[in-house]
């Protein structure tokens with residue numbers, strides 16, 4: 001089991017597409033008043049392999065292995081899923097790569 005944090009559901013969906021994962025919503029988690037974390041189970045071949053947390057509040061770091069291989073950038077905001085859903089473009093150095 002692993003846990004990854006995303007700023008938006010769209011980011012999570014891109015991540016899951018790239019890894020051939022399905023996801024389903026877990027229980028909502030009220031945090032500090034108006035904010036909600038939203039948890040999702042990540043599923044591969046019918047088995048829960050990890051969980052994702054959608055947390056729109058802070059800087060997010062991508063999972064180990066998903067950082068830019070050229071410059072090591074691992075802030076979610078700087079790494080953009082490309083439209084093919086498989087590759088990521090680093091906003092720091094423009095490297096296009098396929099995360100693990």
Ligand SMILES: [Zn+2]
Pocket residue numbers: 068069070071072073090091092093094095
């Ligand atoms: Zn980079």
